[in-house]
Amino acid sequence: MIALDRTHDPALRSWVESANRADTDFPLQNLPYGRFRRAGSGQPWRIGVAIGDQVLDLARAAVDGAWDAEVATLLAPLAAGDLRDLMARPAAQRRLLRAALSRALSSDAGQPARLAASLVPQADAEFTLPCVIGDYTDFYTGIHHAATVGSLFRPDNPLLPNYKWVPIGYHGRSSSIVPSGHAIVRPVGQLKGAADAPRVGPAQRLDYELELGFLVGPGNALGAPIAIGVAEEHLFGVALLNDWSARDIQSWEYQPLGPFLSKNFGSTIAPWVVTMEALAPFRVPFERPAGDPAPLPYLDSAANRAHGMLDIHLAVSLQTRAMRDAGLAPARLSASAVREAAYWTPAQLVAHHTINGCNLQAGDLLGSGTLSGPRAGEAGSLLELTLGGERPLQLPNGERRTFLDDGDTITIAGWCDRAGARRIGFGPCSATVRPAPGLG
Amino acid sequence: MIALDRTHDPALRSWVESANRADTDFPLQNLPYGRFRRAGSGQPWRIGVAIGDQVLDLARAAVDGAWDAEVATLLAPLAAGDLRDLMARPAAQRRLLRAALSRALSSDAGQPARLAASLVPQADAEFTLPCVIGDYTDFYTGIHHAATVGSLFRPDNPLLPNYKWVPIGYHGRSSSIVPSGHAIVRPVGQLKGAADAPRVGPAQRLDYELELGFLVGPGNALGAPIAIGVAEEHLFGVALLNDWSARDIQSWEYQPLGPFLSKNFGSTIAPWVVTMEALAPFRVPFERPAGDPAPLPYLDSAANRAHGMLDIHLAVSLQTRAMRDAGLAPARLSASAVREAAYWTPAQLVAHHTINGCNLQAGDLLGSGTLSGPRAGEAGSLLELTLGGERPLQLPNGERRTFLDDGDTITIAGWCDRAGARRIGFGPCSATVRPAPGLG
Numbered sequence: 001m002i003a004l005d006r007t008h009d010p011a012l013r014s015w016v017e018s019a020n021r022a023d024t025d026f027p028l029q030n031l032p033y034g035r036f037r038r039a040g041s042g043q044p045w046r047i048g049v050a051i052g053d054q055v056l057d058l059a060r061a062a063v064d065g066a067w068d069a070e071v072a073t074l075l076a077p078l079a080a081g082d083l084r085d086l087m088a089r090p091a092a093q094r095r096l097l098r099a100a101l102s103r104a105l106s107s108d109a110g111q112p113a114r115l116a117a118s119l120v121p122q123a124d125a126e127f128t129l130p131c132v133i134g135d136y137t138d139f140y141t142g143i144h145h146a147a148t149v150g151s152l153f154r155p156d157n158p159l160l161p162n163y164k165w166v167p168i169g170y171h172g173r174s175s176s177i178v179p180s181g182h183a184i185v186r187p188v189g190q191l192k193g194a195a196d197a198p199r200v201g202p203a204q205r206l207d208y209e210l211e212l213g214f215l216v217g218p219g220n221a222l223g224a225p226i227a228i229g230v231a232e233e234h235l236f237g238v239a240l241l242n243d244w245s246a247r248d249i250q251s252w253e254y255q256p257l258g259p260f261l262s263k264n265f266g267s268t269i270a271p272w273v274v275t276m277e278a279l280a281p282f283r284v285p286f287e288r289p290a291g292d293p294a295p296l297p298y299l300d301s302a303a304n305r306a307h308g309m310l311d312i313h314l315a316v317s318l319q320t321r322a323m324r325d326a327g328l329a330p331a332r333l334s335a336s337a338v339r340e341a342a343y344w345t346p347a348q349l350v351a352h353h354t355i356n357g358c359n360l361q362a363g364d365l366l367g368s369g370t371l372s373g374p375r376a377g378e379a380g381s382l383l384e385l386t387l388g389g390e391r392p393l394q395l396p397n398g399e400r401r402t403f404l405d406d407g408d409t410i411t412i413a414g415w416c417d418r419a420g421a422r423r424i425g426f427g428p429c430s431a432t433v434r435p436a437p438g439l440g
Numbered sequence: 441m442i443a444l445d446r447t448h449d450p451a452l453r454s455w456v457e458s459a460n461r462a463d464t465d466f467p468l469q470n471l472p473y474g475r476f477r478r479a480g481s482g483q484p485w486r487i488g489v490a491i492g493d494q495v496l497d498l499a500r501a502a503v504d505g506a507w508d509a510e511v512a513t514l515l516a517p518l519a520a521g522d523l524r525d526l527m528a529r530p531a532a533q534r535r536l537l538r539a540a541l542s543r544a545l546s547s548d549a550g551q552p553a554r555l556a557a558s559l560v561p562q563a564d565a566e567f568t569l570p571c572v573i574g575d576y577t578d579f580y581t582g583i584h585h586a587a588t589v590g591s592l593f594r595p596d597n598p599l600l601p602n603y604k605w606v607p608i609g610y611h612g613r614s615s616s617i618v619p620s621g622h623a624i625v626r627p628v629g630q631l632k633g634a635a636d637a638p639r640v641g642p643a644q645r646l647d648y649e650l651e652l653g654f655l656v657g658p659g660n661a662l663g664a665p666i667a668i669g670v671a672e673e674h675l676f677g678v679a680l681l682n683d684w685s686a687r688d689i690q691s692w693e694y695q696p697l698g699p700f701l702s703k704n705f706g707s708t709i710a711p712w713v714v715t716m717e718a719l720a721p722f723r724v725p726f727e728r729p730a731g732d733p734a735p736l737p738y739l740d741s742a743a744n745r746a747h748g749m750l751d752i753h754l755a756v757s758l759q760t761r762a763m764r765d766a767g768l769a770p771a772r773l774s775a776s777a778v779r780e781a782a783y784w785t786p787a788q789l790v791a792h793h794t795i796n797g798c799n800l801q802a803g804d805l806l807g808s809g810t811l812s813g814p815r816a817g818e819a820g821s822l823l824e825l826t827l828g829g830e831r832p833l834q835l836p837n838g839e840r841r842t843f844l845d846d847g848d849t850i851t852i853a854g855w856c857d858r859a860g861a862r863r864i865g866f867g868p869c870s871a872t873v874r875p876a877p878g879l880g
Binding site (some may be wrong): 140160168170175176180187189190197198222224247250253256265266296297352353355357358361434 | 478490544574577593600602608610611612613614615616625627629630632640662663664665674686689692693694695697698699700701702705707726733736738767792793795797801804844
């Protein structure tokens with residue numbers, strides 16, 4: 001296991017009482033970063049750290065708190081609201097800030113009353129993207145997803161020969177990544193039916209994709225690959241990600257250069273980045289199934305095999321407009337465990353992405369791809385859950401779905417929960433489908 | 441033809457004498473934008489306009505020149521060095537600035553001596569990317585390229601059924617776009633031979649791709665498509681682009697999600713953006729070959745048919761290390777005309793990219809894809825010129841090439857030359873291949 005420190009002690013408690021509740025996503029052991037402002041204030045975005053049901057405003061805390069000189073140096077540039085200032089720092093500096101925040105928010109801290117003035121209730125805040133995202137790469141690490149989708153798009157050839165050698169990935173669109181809560185407009189596009197000519201209309205097979213987003217830390221210079229042994233030092237943290245997909249646009253457009261308009265109409269990212277440091281107690285081995293080829297040397301290391309995988313639990317829920325109108329809670333569609341879903345570790349993604357010299361930069365986003373588990377009911381998309389729309393889902397209120405209707409809200413949840421560690425969560429990643437333009 | 445104005449008058453002459461030479465890329469009728477600084481100065485990048493063999497420093501010209509109030513308002517923010525401030529402006533404002541610059545640099549101008557202090561010789565300058573590029577999309581408009589490459593990658597299925605309906609495109613990597621003159625490091629990657637397992641090594645089939653890059657102007661809000669009738673107002677201009685490609689990495693990695701590491705190790709863009717306004721005299725009709733389907737309504741307009749295409753000539757040349765050492769000039773590899781190479785117009789690319797609500801932003805780059813002409817010797821890549829490496833090229837000094845060697849310099853040139861208009865050019869887009877890391 002990766003070395004733990006005092007910030008991971010499950011016995012730690014905070015003077016922010018809501019952080020001590022068993023069901024909070026944000027105990028003192030988590031301390032994820034995000035960007036927020038008081039709702040409706042129209043003010044510049046500020047960097048915050050989630051603690052219980054509060055946000056610690058780092059610009060204000062830099063003034064309110066008592067910090068040593070090195071921590072003060074890390075906090076000062078964050079007042080400008082650009083999280084990349086911290087993301088680009090070496091991991092040791094990020095750990096230093098985490099330790100200082102953990103001390104200052106712990107129930108042993110000397111001056112809770114003073115720092116309390118830096119807290120804003122999350123209920124009074126609105127959130128934006130955790131950082132400016134330069135480039136967005138989406139990988140395809142979910143092997144069960146790849147096999148199932150492959151069987152729908154290419155029945156003769158579901159899992160392609162490169163899959164177990166190459167961490168398959170492609171470039172996504174940065175401009176249309178939106179924060180949780182931002183509506184997703186149903187895309188219009190070319191739809192190909194049985195006729196020779198495609199028709200143009202709103203996508204009828206709108207889907208979600210359950211993903212993790214890895215946010216890049218320091219990054220590398222162009223032409224200088226990152227070796228797998230140091231790859232994780234270049235990751236800052238993890239946020240939940242929904243890579244919305246229009247399956248009917250996708251199946252017509254995707255050859256030979258891959259998905260384009262079927263994906264770039266919107267991707268939803270959660271407001272909170274859970275740091276790699278916070279995830280240290282939730283690292284697990286990754287062993288390939290017997291008979292699979294060993295990873296190529298640039299994708300392999302003893303450390304990666306020993307604790308390269310993340311033990312994160314994921315779940316997707318749907319609340320239709322009818323459910324909302326009737327006051328019904330969202331219905332869970334599926335749940336999966338990352339360690340069972342992903343064929344490649346985060347460190348392997350970084351090493352692969354840069355083996356050709358491609359440069360990663362602070363704030364870049366690496367999507368995991370859809371993280372479907374191996375069992376029925378663990379699929380991370382409707383495409384899989386309904387077998388390409390052939391088998392509709394029955395919802396608890398009697399409604400049926402193959403793909404998403406206007407007014408449907410999809411929410412992704414994620415959490416880590418292992419013996420000996422305090423449970424931490426990722427906060428919700430949620431969005432509602434709006435009708436296509438002009439069809440209101 | 442699109443309406444011309446006084447700035448296009450072929451009789452116009454400049455007091456910058458080098459702009460009046462017949463062979464300059466940058467006569468008074470061109471006025472492309474770029475970013476530069478005095479070579480070796482290490483100063484912040486400044487916005488400049490090319491005129492003959494000089495650059496007009498806009499920050500300095502804002503002070504040196506005599507401008508009316510509206511032009512001064514356009515020039516003022518450019519002193520910060522971000523061309524997107526101008527790109528995001530409505531086309532009418534961009535035209536206003538062009539007219540003012542044309543007047544000030546014309547031989548009829550009242551105060552040439554005063555503005556002369558704002559000139560820097562191009563030979564004394566170094567250049568960076570013309571703007572910060574947020575998202576990079578690469579299209580595949582070259583139908584002869586698509587058919588030839590398709591026949592090499594998929595002999596049974598060269599031009600896919602979607603090609604004449606969908607302007608095929610995919611997302612590229614922004615971080616690794618580099619300015620002309622920046623060396624390109626040969627990428628390392630997975631190479632798949634006859635053996636079951638791929639090997640890892642430097643790409644052996646390194647290639648260039650002859651492209652135009654369209655730089656986005658104002659752009660659109662997420663969820664709000666741009667109609668084809670106004671699509672060109674959202675384009676700022678055109679720069680030469682070389683989308684370097686590693687064919688051996690590509691053929692192994694590209695299914696099912698498209699090219700990734702085979703492309704994102706580096707793309708070279710020319711320093712100068714020739715504006716859509718400067719290209720007005722070089723607009724031509726685009727008619728589809730008889731028997732081809734009509735474009736779908738969102739991709740069709742009378743204006744697009746009448747003058748949607750650009751009449752730009754392109755050429756690629758190669759200078760090997762041996763040629764350089766022997767003092768031999770670069771050898772031309774191919775030449776093509778955009779109007780014969782491209783199946784989709786720039787306006788169609790904008791309308792397609794946004795039909796699903798995807799948002800374009802000032803400074804985004806849309807690559808044309810490889811612009812190969814229909815005839816032998818007009819192909820825009822070595823993959824095509826050598827039939828997948830089967831037929832080596834014979835160079836004038838006796839060397840042979842299938843793909844690129846270390847030390848090879850590829851230079852793209854582009855120009856417009858039609859009766860009744862002053863010839864304009866795009867400046868060189870050039871880079872030299874460096875050996876893969878550790879293989880000196």
